[in-house]
Amino acid sequence: MSLLIVLEKLSKSFGQFTAVDGIDLAVPKGEVLGFLGPNGAGKSTTMKMISGFLEPSSGSARVAGFDIAQSPVEVKRRIGYMPEGAPSYGEMTAATFLSFVAEIRGFRGAEKNRRIDETVDRVRLAEVFHQPIDTLSKGFKRRVGLAQAMLHDPEVLILDEPTDGLDPNQKHHVRGLIKEMARDKAIIISTHILEEVEAVCSRAVIIAQGRLLADGTPEELLARDPHHQALVITPVSGSEDQVRAALAAMGQIEAITGRDHQLRLTGASHKDVSAAIRDKNLQIEELYVERGTLDDVFRQITAPRESAHA
Amino acid sequence: MRNIFIIANREFRAYFSTPVAYVFLVIFLALTSAFAFYIGGFFTRGQADLVSFFSYHPWLYLALIPAISMRLWAEERNSGTIELLLTLPISTTEAVVGKFLAAWAFTGIALALTFPMWITVNVLGIPDNGVILTSYAGSLFMAGAFLAIGSCVSALTKNQVIAFIVAATVCFLFTMSGLDLVLNFFRGWAPEILIETIASFSFLTHFQAVTNGVIDLRDAIFFFSLIAFWLFANVVVVDMKKSA
Numbered sequence: 001m002s003l004l005i006v007l008e009k010l011s012k013s014f015g016q017f018t019a020v021d022g023i024d025l026a027v028p029k030g031e032v033l034g035f036l037g038p039n040g041a042g043k044s045t046t047m048k049m050i051s052g053f054l055e056p057s058s059g060s061a062r063v064a065g066f067d068i069a070q071s072p073v074e075v076k077r078r079i080g081y082m083p084e085g086a087p088s089y090g091e092m093t094a095a096t097f098l099s100f101v102a103e104i105r106g107f108r109g110a111e112k113n114r115r116i117d118e119t120v121d122r123v124r125l126a127e128v129f130h131q132p133i134d135t136l137s138k139g140f141k142r143r144v145g146l147a148q149a150m151l152h153d154p155e156v157l158i159l160d161e162p163t164d165g166l167d168p169n170q171k172h173h174v175r176g177l178i179k180e181m182a183r184d185k186a187i188i189i190s191t192h193i194l195e196e197v198e199a200v201c202s203r204a205v206i207i208a209q210g211r212l213l214a215d216g217t218p219e220e221l222l223a224r225d226p227h228h229q230a231l232v233i234t235p236v237s238g239s240e241d242q243v244r245a246a247l248a249a250m251g252q253i254e255a256i257t258g259r260d261h262q263l264r265l266t267g268a269s270h271k272d273v274s275a276a277i278r279d280k281n282l283q284i285e286e287l288y289v290e291r292g293t294l295d296d297v298f299r300q301i302t303a304p305r306e307s308a309h310a
Numbered sequence: 311m312r313n314i315f316i317i318a319n320r321e322f323r324a325y326f327s328t329p330v331a332y333v334f335l336v337i338f339l340a341l342t343s344a345f346a347f348y349i350g351g352f353f354t355r356g357q358a359d360l361v362s363f364f365s366y367h368p369w370l371y372l373a374l375i376p377a378i379s380m381r382l383w384a385e386e387r388n389s390g391t392i393e394l395l396l397t398l399p400i401s402t403t404e405a406v407v408g409k410f411l412a413a414w415a416f417t418g419i420a421l422a423l424t425f426p427m428w429i430t431v432n433v434l435g436i437p438d439n440g441v442i443l444t445s446y447a448g449s450l451f452m453a454g455a456f457l458a459i460g461s462c463v464s465a466l467t468k469n470q471v472i473a474f475i476v477a478a479t480v481c482f483l484f485t486m487s488g489l490d491l492v493l494n495f496f497r498g499w500a501p502e503i504l505i506e507t508i509a510s511f512s513f514l515t516h517f518q519a520v521t522n523g524v525i526d527l528r529d530a531i532f533f534f535s536l537i538a539f540w541l542f543a544n545v546v547v548v549d550m551k552k553s554a
Contacts, residue, residue: 014554051397055553076399083397087390089320091327103316104398148394 086145225292379460488512
């Protein structure tokens with residue numbers, strides 16, 4: 001596995017304010033890395049440094065072997081970057097805009113047209129190809145931004161909130177695109193939508209206050225939820241006490257606030273509990289294993305005070 | 311070089327993508343002619359030359375050129391497209407020069423469209439067309455210097471109005487520095503060499519030399535080096551904002 005993105009102690013401060021505080025990170029080919037974090041956590045600033053828009057205050061970023069400070073143009077050749085909000089020149093049409101980007105990326109003549117046609121096809125832009133970008137809907141504008149980043153088939157894609165503001169169908173389509181491209185690229189996306197991480201990312205990091213607080217596959221992050229693998233049991237109405245008494249010995253029982261009758265059992269295995277239910281003939285409506293939610297993990301890791309026990 | 315051309319081409323088309331360019335051209339042509347005929351006394355002078363036309367160019371440029379240059383960088387910063395531009399595989403210098411050339415070409419078109427003045431004076435008399443040609447060249451170079459100042463100022467802000475006002479002020483100082491109004495302020499106490507230095511920075515002095523038909527290499531060098539200096543400053547400003 002070749003590492004396409006390597007960050008070492010990457011930091012950025014604006015005056016007194018430290019936006020990114022010593023991030024170390026390595027992203028190999030084939031990985032879709034999700035940047036998770038509250039607003040103002042330093043996700044976008046980190047992306048801007050990798051893409052060469054901001055210079056790091058200290059530390060280094062290397063993309064495909066090139067240092068961003070020493071050979072910025074070489075790095076920029078190998079990156080496709082979609083800034084937050086996918087800005088583009090509103091007065092241009094998608095056609096003229098993509099043609100401009102293609103030319104700057106060094107494509108000419110037939111090769112240029114082939115690249116543009118192919119990309120327009122992939123992001124489904126054909127129907128508005130000749131309209132000024134200003135007149136397009138948010139979804140189409142986002143697709144223009146995506147097309148611009150994908151046009152030269154870069155080794156590294158940096159997408160800042162690629163699905164923000166899209167409707168569910170569009171989101172699904174963009175996620176599909178990202179997954180499709182993942183095989184031979186290293187992709188970093190930032191998002192606050194946690195389900196998105198589960199849907200497209202092979203790995204996720206949680207960033208808050210400029211620091212990297214957690215790093216792992218979505219599954220590993222889920223495992224940090226205290227309720228991960230807990231059992232949720234819904235007794236048949238009237239048999240709550242009986243169920244409670246029977247299971248009390250097997251683990252920690254707590255009531256789930258807001259949901260009547262449901263019990264959460266931690267520290268017991270699914271197998272033992274279902275055996276117990278069968279043997280003792282307990283009347284239950286439902287039994288399932290909780291996966292935990294990334295939302296909970298996220299809150300637990302990034303909430304200022306509660307992070308101590310994480 | 312190719313990248314400069316691609317950037318300039320995009321930028322140049324951007325001027326014409328809105329009615330602003332056409333409005334500007336009409337205003338430019340109306341004002342240059344109005345000044346030449348009514349204030350400069352093109353007819354009453356009774357001379358077959360375009361001095362009455364060219365001598366108001368520095369003053370017109372003062373108001374009109376910052377209007378062309380103000381959007382160059384401020385608009386990109388305001389709309390966020392600067393992030394796109396500066397993450398494309400080009401150097402900052404290429405972006406700066408490309409944008410400048412587009413604005414300069416646009417000004418060149420505005421200037422070229424004043425050709426009816428030249429036809430008029432040729433119909434009415436027998437002017438020295440060599441002088442007129444050098445005057446046009448001088449006017450274009452002066453416009454370039456104004457534009458370079460404006461472009462650099464535009465990179466400092468995301469507000470086009472601020473870019474306009476600051477650029478106009480800086481240009482005003484450069485224009486005025488040859489006049490007694492400014493020089494008298496220094497005459498009482500400053501050494502002669504300083505006064506001469508200040509006066510030598512005046513657009514007016516250099517431009518008047520050119521419009522008199524004297525092609526002095528020093529005037530050309532003056533405008534060229536001024537353009538080079540301000541574009542260099544422009545690159546520095548753009549790069550500084552990256553590391554801010």
